[in-house]
Amino acid sequence: NAGVTQTPKFQVLKTGQSMTLQCAQDMNHNSMYWYRQDPGMGLRLIYYSASEGTTDKGEVPNGYNVSRLNKREFSLRLESAAPSQTSVYFCASSSRLAGLTDTQYFGPGTRLTVL
Amino acid sequence: KQEVTQIPAALSVPEGENLVLNCSFTDSAIYNLQWFRQDPGKGLTSLLLIQSSQREQTSGRLNASLDKSSGRSTLYIAASQPGDSATYLCAVKDSNYQLIWGAGTKLIIKP
Numbered sequence: 001n002a003g004v005t006q007t008p009k010f011q012v013l014k015t016g017q018s019m020t021l022q023c024a025q026d027m028n029h030n031s032m033y034w035y036r037q038d039p040g041m042g043l044r045l046i047y048y049s050a051s052e053g054t055t056d057k058g059e060v061p062n063g064y065n066v067s068r069l070n071k072r073e074f075s076l077r078l079e080s081a082a083p084s085q086t087s088v089y090f091c092a093s094s095s096r097l098a099g100l101t102d103t104q105y106f107g108p109g110t111r112l113t114v115l
Numbered sequence: 116k117q118e119v120t121q122i123p124a125a126l127s128v129p130e131g132e133n134l135v136l137n138c139s140f141t142d143s144a145i146y147n148l149q150w151f152r153q154d155p156g157k158g159l160t161s162l163l164l165i166q167s168s169q170r171e172q173t174s175g176r177l178n179a180s181l182d183k184s185s186g187r188s189t190l191y192i193a194a195s196q197p198g199d200s201a202t203y204l205c206a207v208k209d210s211n212y213q214l215i216w217g218a219g220t221k222l223i224i225k226p
Binding site for chain 2: 004040041042043044045048058059090092097098100101103104105106107108109
């Protein structure tokens with residue numbers, strides 16, 4: 001089992017460029033999440049998908065869009081990148097959003113720099 | 116709004132010492148509290164999950180406690196080893212089923 005995979009691992013963009021971060025999980029989990037991690041701060045939720053076919057905004061959704069392509073895949077799109085979006089992005093999955101004993105499993109992260 | 120704080124931000128101790136990491140949260144209406152480990156350049160790995168009705172959980176040399184009424188959790192690491200060096204993050208599952216994260220404690224164990 002690969003767990004949660006993310007591509008790419010590193011990316012440098014210029015302001016205004018667009019890109020899509022890909023995430024896939026092979027654990028048959030229902031729920032998937034996108035977080036960003038900035039220095040000195042906790043992880044912040046960008047978007048999540050409680051189940052296939054649904055997506056919801058998290059704490060910091062502005063400037064991002066998501067697609068739950070199928071049960072395995074959840075992508076994050078930056079339509080017009082800004083320097084404030086320089087961050088490390090993590091995808092995670094869990095069996096159920098409301099599962100009180102369910103933990104989240106994380107991918108290795110994408111380090112994004114916007115110049 | 117739920118806020119999670121971890122103090123200290125960094126900690127350096129000699130190998131073999133027992134140590135305690137602290138996590139505090141402002142709203143006691145949580146479903147659970149989780150401790151994660153993050154190694155440099157890698158994702159996060161779950162260490163322990165304590166449900167709101169529980170007081171503690173143990174896994175090997177790790178013991179996590181939860182005092183919901185005071186808004187505190189501790190992660191106790193016994194007989195620390197250099198391999199324990201990492202950043203430790205705590206997170207609470209709030210009333211919306213979302214994880215709210217602390218900024219982490221960077222732990223260095225000196226050989």
